[in-house]
Amino acid sequence: MRIIVDGFGGDNAPGEILLGCARAMDELGIDISVAGDKDKLLSSARELGIEDKFSKMEVLHCTDVLTMEDEPESVLKAKSGSSMAVGMQALRDGKGDAFASAGNSGALAMGATMIVKRVKGVKRIAFAPVLPTTKTPFMISDGGANVVCRPEMLVQFGIMGSVYMEKVMGVKSPRVGLVNVGTEEHKGDDLRREAFALLKECGGINFIGNIEPRDIPYGVCDVAVADGFTGNMVLKLYEGTALAMMGMVKDIFKKSVKNKLAAAMIYGDLQGLKKTMDYNSYGGAPLIGAAKPVFKMHGNAKAYAVQSALRLVRDCTQSGYVEAITAKLAEKD
Amino acid sequence: MRIIVDGFGGDNAPGEILLGCARAMDELGIDISVAGDKDKLLSSARELGIEDKFSKMEVLHCTDVLTMEDEPESVLKAKSGSSMAVGMQALRDGKGDAFASAGNSGALAMGATMIVKRVKGVKRIAFAPVLPTTKTPFMISDGGANVVCRPEMLVQFGIMGSVYMEKVMGVKSPRVGLVNVGTEEHKGDDLRREAFALLKECGGINFIGNIEPRDIPYGVCDVAVADGFTGNMVLKLYEGTALAMMGMVKDIFKKSVKNKLAAAMIYGDLQGLKKTMDYNSYGGAPLIGAAKPVFKMHGNAKAYAVQSALRLVRDCTQSGYVEAITAKLAEKD
Numbered sequence: 001m002r003i004i005v006d007g008f009g010g011d012n013a014p015g016e017i018l019l020g021c022a023r024a025m026d027e028l029g030i031d032i033s034v035a036g037d038k039d040k041l042l043s044s045a046r047e048l049g050i051e052d053k054f055s056k057m058e059v060l061h062c063t064d065v066l067t068m069e070d071e072p073e074s075v076l077k078a079k080s081g082s083s084m085a086v087g088m089q090a091l092r093d094g095k096g097d098a099f100a101s102a103g104n105s106g107a108l109a110m111g112a113t114m115i116v117k118r119v120k121g122v123k124r125i126a127f128a129p130v131l132p133t134t135k136t137p138f139m140i141s142d143g144g145a146n147v148v149c150r151p152e153m154l155v156q157f158g159i160m161g162s163v164y165m166e167k168v169m170g171v172k173s174p175r176v177g178l179v180n181v182g183t184e185e186h187k188g189d190d191l192r193r194e195a196f197a198l199l200k201e202c203g204g205i206n207f208i209g210n211i212e213p214r215d216i217p218y219g220v221c222d223v224a225v226a227d228g229f230t231g232n233m234v235l236k237l238y239e240g241t242a243l244a245m246m247g248m249v250k251d252i253f254k255k256s257v258k259n260k261l262a263a264a265m266i267y268g269d270l271q272g273l274k275k276t277m278d279y280n281s282y283g284g285a286p287l288i289g290a291a292k293p294v295f296k297m298h299g300n301a302k303a304y305a306v307q308s309a310l311r312l313v314r315d316c317t318q319s320g321y322v323e324a325i326t327a328k329l330a331e332k333d
Numbered sequence: 334m335r336i337i338v339d340g341f342g343g344d345n346a347p348g349e350i351l352l353g354c355a356r357a358m359d360e361l362g363i364d365i366s367v368a369g370d371k372d373k374l375l376s377s378a379r380e381l382g383i384e385d386k387f388s389k390m391e392v393l394h395c396t397d398v399l400t401m402e403d404e405p406e407s408v409l410k411a412k413s414g415s416s417m418a419v420g421m422q423a424l425r426d427g428k429g430d431a432f433a434s435a436g437n438s439g440a441l442a443m444g445a446t447m448i449v450k451r452v453k454g455v456k457r458i459a460f461a462p463v464l465p466t467t468k469t470p471f472m473i474s475d476g477g478a479n480v481v482c483r484p485e486m487l488v489q490f491g492i493m494g495s496v497y498m499e500k501v502m503g504v505k506s507p508r509v510g511l512v513n514v515g516t517e518e519h520k521g522d523d524l525r526r527e528a529f530a531l532l533k534e535c536g537g538i539n540f541i542g543n544i545e546p547r548d549i550p551y552g553v554c555d556v557a558v559a560d561g562f563t564g565n566m567v568l569k570l571y572e573g574t575a576l577a578m579m580g581m582v583k584d585i586f587k588k589s590v591k592n593k594l595a596a597a598m599i600y601g602d603l604q605g606l607k608k609t610m611d612y613n614s615y616g617g618a619p620l621i622g623a624a625k626p627v628f629k630m631h632g633n634a635k636a637y638a639v640q641s642a643l644r645l646v647r648d649c650t651q652s653g654y655v656e657a658i659t660a661k662l663a664e665k666d
Contacts, residue, residue, distance in 0.1 A: 134577050144514060147522050181477060181565045189480050189562060213566050214573030229522060230566060232514045233546050237570050240547030244467050245578035248609070252602045259602065262595040269585045269592065276581075 002058075003313055004096035007036030008065045008083040009103025011300045014044045017102065020306020022053035027307065028314050033096050035060040035087035060095075062086040068299075072106035076114055084108065088115040091292050098293035098317045100284060100309060102301045109145040112290040119322065121329040122289040124149070126157045127228070127296060128164065129235060129285035132276050135219030139165055143285065144232035151194035154178070154225050155202055156329075160288040161223035162205045163328050167321040169222075177211030177221035179230055185209065191227065199225070204331065246274060283309030286316060288325065293317045335391075336646055337429035340369030341398045341416040342436025344633045347377045350435065353639020355386035360640065361647050366429050368393040368420035393428075395419040401632075405439035409447055417441065421448040424625050431626035431650045433617060433642060435634045442478040445623040452655065454662040455622040457482070459490045460561070460629060461497065462568060462618035465609050468552030472498055476618065477565035484527035487511070487558050488535055489662075493621045494556035495538045496661050500654040502555075510544030510554035512563055517543070524560065532558070537664065579607060616641030619649060621658065626650045 005021055007014045014036060021032045034041060038061045045054035066075060066082040075085050084103050088111045091099040099116070101108055105127065112125050126142035141161035146153065158176045165174040178196055180188045185196060187210055199207045211220050213234060226234060249270075253263035263270065283305050284297040293316060297309040338354055340347045347369060354365045367374060371394045378387035399408060399415040408418045417436050421444045424432040432449070434441055438460065445458050459475035474494035479486065491509045498507040511529055513521045518529060520543055532540045544553050546567060559567060582603075586596035596603065616638050617630040626649060630642040 134581055147514060179566070181480060181562060181569075212573075213570035214576075216570060217574045217577035229514060230563070233512070233563060233566050234570060236514075237546035237549060237567060238574055240545075241550045241571055241574040242578060243547075244550035245575060248467055248606055249582055252599060252606060255602060259599050262598040265595040266585060266592050269588060273581055273585060 001098075001314060001317060002031040002033060002096040003310060003317075004033045004035065004060070004087045004090050004099045005310075006084045006087045006099070006101030006103055007034040007041055009101040010297065011102075012302055013102065014041055015048060016302045017306055018045055018054065019048055019050065019303035020301070020310065021057065022050045023303060023307045024310035025053060025056065028311055030310065030314055031058070032056075033058040033060055033087075033090065035062060035083040035090070036065075037061070037063045060086050060090050066104055066107055068104050070104060070107060072104070072110040075107040075111040079107075085111060085115065088112070088294070091294070092116050098295065098313050100295040100297055100313050102297035102299055102306070105144065105296055105299075108294070108296055109287060112287045112294040116294055117291045118289055119291050119326045119329060121332070122160070123156055124153050125287050125289035126160060127231075127285060128157075128161055128288045130165075130169065131235070131238060133217050133219040136171075136222065137169065138216065138219065138221055139223050140231045140235055141223055141225055141288065142228040142231045143235045144228045145287065146228035147232075148229070149191065149227035151191060151198055154191070154195040154227065155198045156289070158199055158207065158223060158225040159202070159205055159328060159332070160325050161225065163324045164286065164288055164321050165222045167319045167324045168316050171222050173206045174222035175208045175220075176205050176223045176225060177208050179213065179216075179224050179226040179234060180210035181212070183210045183212060195225070202332075204328070283307075283312050286321075288321075291322065293322055334431075334647060334650060335364040335366060335429040336643060336650075337366045337368065337393070337420045337423050337432045338643075339417045339420045339432070339434030339436055340367040340374055342434040343630065344435075345635055346435065347374055348381060349635045350639055351378055351387065352381055352383065352636035353634070353643065354390065355383045356636060356640045357643035358386060358389065361644055363643065363647055364391070365389075366391040366393055366420075366423065368395060368416040368423070369398075370394065370396045393419050393423050399437055399440055401437050403437060403440060405437070405443040408440040408444040412440075418444060418448065421445070421627070424627070425449050431628065431646050433628040433630055433646050435630035435632055435639070438477065438629055441627070441629055442620060445620045445627040449627055450624045451622055452624050452659045452662060454665070455493075455658075456489055457486050458620050458622035459493060460618060461490075461494055461621045463498075463502065464568070464571060466550050466552040469504075469555065470502065471549065471552065471554055472556050473564045473568055474556055474558055474621065475561040475564045476568045477561045478620065479561040480565075481562070482524065482560035484524060484531055487524070487528040487560065488531045489622070491532055491540065491556060491558040492535070492538055492661060492665070493658050494558065496657045497619065497621055497654050498555045500652045500657045501649050504555050506539045507555035508541045508553075509538050509556045509558060510541050512546065512549075512557050512559040512567060513543035514545070515543065516545060528558070535665075537661070616643075616645050619654075621654075624655065626655055
């Protein structure tokens with residue numbers, strides 16, 4: 001399997017990206033193509049002492065870079081020669097099996113839609129991160145690609161998310177819930193009420209009705225369906241609150257010698273908790289609905305997170321989730 | 334000061350409500366009127382052994398009860414004889430200085446609007462809980478009273494929230510932020526972009542621009558402005574995630590004898606953290622924009638939370654926040 005990686009996406013490019021790729025080649029037995037300026041990549045590889053690994057990567061040479069400030073549309077025109085755009089063009093042309101970038105999310109969704117294209121029948125591509133809970137992990141679909149949505153888009157987010165959780169995460173009959181202000185059927189705005197009615201009728205998925213955000217951390221569902229605005233709120237507040245709480249616990253443990261001793265006694269268990277709630281160990285998230293596997297890595301991903309993300313990309317791509325989504329939507333047609 | 338309390342609102346009414354009222358009379362030196370069935374209240378007071386305290390409360394006798402299943406509108410018609418409606422009618426008629434209920438939020442907002450009425454110029458009453466963060470507490474305005482909003486409503490939520498945080502919480506020049514998917518000005522949907530423009534121009538408040546949910550737990554703002562759908566998401570996910578994390582830490586401490594020992598060593602500090610993040614110690618939340626002080630208590634409030642809520646109601650009412658909101662909106666007129 002060959003994974004194409006955007007060498008110049010994210011806060012820590014290209015160094016940490018290259019390092020993560022090098023480690024992933026070793027661990028996962030995958031081939032890597034990296035899009036970006038050949039000279040800059042080489043000198044970065046030299047600095048890191050991974051020249052030998054780098055020599056085994058294919059370089060898709062291009063000198064332009066798409067930044068966080070660029071408009072999403074720029075990936076198609078002004079920045080069509082950027083590492084992100086070139087990577088997706090290569091994926092489209094069959095020069096690799098999947099694409100991953102830690103760059104501008106909006107541009108990535110735009111490129112996935114217009115360069116890689118969508119699975120037949122897909123209205124909108126969704127950004128679909130899988131996050132930990134106290135019990136089982138869950139997916140947010142859509143986690144932020146589509147700020148404004150129609151009800152039928154939410155239904156597709158639910159269907160695609162369900163297929164992904166079954167294929168990739170091995171969940172039998174994933175519980176699909178609609179994120180809402182209350183559990184009763186009539187709750188929420190028009191978008192929620194119409195989406196509820198459509199999800200209830202749609203068949204082929206295990207729709208469990210409305211779910212309230214307070215139950216999400218306890219694993220109330222496998223797929224949390226939301227418009228991209230709401231999904232992005234859930235994603236960012238969930239991550240932020242978990243991190244803040246971990247930080248407060250950490251502060252307690254550093255407060256005194258006695259507390260440090262207590263911390264040492266339960267160090268292993270605390271690390272376990274940290275790992276459970278650490279989204280970096282999940283590494284990345286798919287853009288479901290794209291005709292080929294496209295993944296977003298965390299913007300501040302370092303080598304470890306890049307390596308985790310590439311493991312996810314490999315496992316997902318092998319699972320055949322794109323084909324499964326294609327088949328499921330063809331059924332619905 | 335006389336606070337009117339809905340004796341039959343919430344999961345633990347009337348027992349825990351009465352108990353909380355009795356304790357609050359002792360602690361706070363306030364008078365209490367309680368709305369509800371006189372006989373049932375008396376027999377509950379007897380069971381709890383607080384007959385003497387109960388004899389000092391004024392009872393607004395009524396036999397009907399508004400339930401969680403009732404439509405909000407019922408507070409005006411079918412259930413206009415319920416304890417919630419009777420309590421608000423008494424407030425309107427000057428038979429008390431503030432009203433508090435742990436009952437149906439939608440009905441409470443409806444009653445505040447139609448029975449107690451709004452401050453002149455207020456478009457919508459907002460449910461405005463104040464929550465803890467790792468640094469300073471913040472208010473969500475609106476936390477769920479208005480699922481669908483226009484941009485100018487969000488502006489008023491910001492103004493009213495700002496006045497409240499200054500008057501009640503003593504915050505100088507409260508930082509008012511718009512909850513959004515990114516910090517840049519152009520982010521979000523039409524509602525967010527239009528509200529941003531209006532907030533920026535409005536003057537008289539310290540508008541700090543868009544805020545991202547991931548920064549909320551770190552005290553990025555004093556007032557988080559949102560439509561009621563988004564605000565309710567933030568409220569419920571924030572509470573749920575904090576509780577889930579506390580639960581996971583607790584589980585670690587119960588895992589083994591060694592861990593229990595470690596927990597004992599830092600017991601005091603852990604209790605401090607729990608208290609910091611415990612919304613029950615905040616007790617209740619105002620419905621800002623109502624012409625007189627109306628408060629929502631947590632639906633599952635027990636005596637301790639009722640007592641905390643009544644402390645908040647007293648402090649708020651004394652602060653003159655309603656008059657301050659009235660003056661501020663008159664300026665804007």
